[in-house]
Amino acid sequence: MKKYTIKDIAQLAGVSKGTVDRVLHKRGKVSEIALEKVTKILNEIEYKPNPIAKNLKINKIYKLAVILPDAQKDSYWEPCSGAIKEVENEFQHFGIEINKFVFDASETSSFLETSLNVITTKPDAILMVPLFQKEAKEIVTKCNINNIKVSVFNNYIDSNYSNNFIGQDLYQSGRVAAKLMDMVLKKGTIGIVHIDEDYQNATHLQEKEKGFRSYFNSLNTLDYDITTIHLNYKKSESFNNSLLSFLDKNPNINGIFVTISKSYVVVEALKERASDIAIVGYDLVKKNIDYLKQGEIDFLIHQKPKQQVYMGLSYLAEYFLFDKEIPSQLLLPLDIVTSENVDGYLM
């Protein structure tokens, strides 16, 4: 149970600390005899280097960069800043520096520009939201060339391109939404509403829909009828009209599954009609929370952007400082939020 240090090993083997170090790190030349003596001791005891002392002498400051959409335009990203500050605070004494960069999620070019800009700051690692697949891959490739480690969060990207994804299982998340809808409705007609803003969430939303439909397919029943609609949200007026005309065409809709954080715009559109439609959506943005508490939204699934950033950055920091391995995929639990437990998630 004793904790052995390099000094201990040197003493036991009858060599100097330097030699032990050379054996441990396979650097420099070591004589056969010394190597044997040291390895013998190493086999007998269990040596774990003290991770603290390792980084005592901070001659290297590790620079981490976070690239994410502007929270001013989509408050979904707001909590991420908090996570950045927390991790920075926790690791600053170990020589970790974190910088945040935002882009306009409605402009592919903004993402590309920001990311290229970040690369010129020569960070050791980048944690980013690969909103635009094609451009993200381009950036990742550039990072690889420049020896910058890349982690992605929130949106999945080809595993050829990233060895480290933090987020949720979107397919399963669709199944959770379906289960909730099933519990509430028992049967009826359900609308899946994709609200695609200018940027393409294509794969993101498709996965959720697939999961949602798979649940009902596996029920093997005729009790449900499911229709999908793609809407755009630029002005509320035109959005409302589109949604209402969809309802006119499908007058028996009992539930709506909103695949993105904008459930509140659906609620607001429905206000123009008396209705008793169950709504299941995503994310704890302010307006969603209000409607959840008022009973206008039934369930929200929490995608936990803050925890995603927190985990992503923590792993990177510990990777550089303590050689901790980064899992290739970290899937966070799919938290179900109602009016009664929402407060516990607001931190």
Add this chain to the structure above:
Amino acid sequence: MKKYTIKDIAQLAGVSKGTVDRVLHKRGKVSEIALEKVTKILNEIEYKPNPIAKNLKINKIYKLAVILPDAQKDSYWEPCSGAIKEVENEFQHFGIEINKFVFDASETSSFLETSLNVITTKPDAILMVPLFQKEAKEIVTKCNINNIKVSVFNNYIDSNYSNNFIGQDLYQSGRVAAKLMDMVLKKGTIGIVHIDEDYQNATHLQEKEKGFRSYFNSLNTLDYDITTIHLNYKKSESFNNSLLSFLDKNPNINGIFVTISKSYVVVEALKERASDIAIVGYDLVKKNIDYLKQGEIDFLIHQKPKQQVYMGLSYLAEYFLFDKEIPSQLLLPLDIVTSENVDGYLM
């Protein structure tokens, strides 16, 4: 933004490192003049001691003790061991040692005996489950006398006795259960089933019931009818009989709220009758998970014993190592678990 060290301060104040140290820690004697010079500098800059260097020289090993019910008799506590190992692993290099002690939850005397035993091992802090209020208070008092810091988890205890509780808001947890029941049933008759084992969970279960009923009261409707029953579980046969006779007396029961981790025994009792009763219960123990996946249980609320231990121990470790403050109350989110998201919580 510069990080100042004691050396820097010494230079700026024109004194030695030793003097600065004496001022900072208020130890030893310092002349008026030196004190003034140093405090002046300290006011101008922001000094944060380097936590790494502080613990480099570990002359003190902090001993933490965890006291909890035997997982062999109630698998609810099983995941706690994992948390202990994780925290131990994370902090062992900082000089933290953790020991686990279990007691028989059906014997007050076992708790008392174990706890007194733990105190004789002279730990720096104890994290415990205050299952038995009276005895727990006795132990806490003894700890205070012996200068042992105490944190409690899972069960609440008078704030006069503990300055650090980690757990959940049980009242609110009852409200969550009620909300779920409401979503599923819309109206009907509901049974609240308390399964009291030999030990008294009294306050624990009462809080949940209060919350549950408060939700329906605030609905201000006559759609629901709620009945409570207290059962004992020693042999499955007699338990089943009691439950079934309760159902005979209340033939219209549509939903059952089980206030403890034993939903599975209710499911098994109901198997003797064809029934379509919604069940909301607690905790991810194996049998509950199986029935949840099979659709026999509708919802489980996750009390997260593992996270409770993890947080409790982490806070204590950081309190000793980094002088981090411990919040007097840490309420964990009330996770809602269904067949579709349960896998994400099993870690």
Add this chain to the structure above:
DNA sequence: TTGTACGCGTTATCAC
């Protein structure tokens, strides 16, 4: 090829 000395920031001790 190997040993040794030094630095990191803090703290405890010893000498003045």
Add this chain to the structure above:
DNA sequence: GTGATAACGCGTACAA
């Protein structure tokens, strides 16, 4: 009272 210094564990650079 106070300043100087060793020690903690590791990595590294340099001298032998």
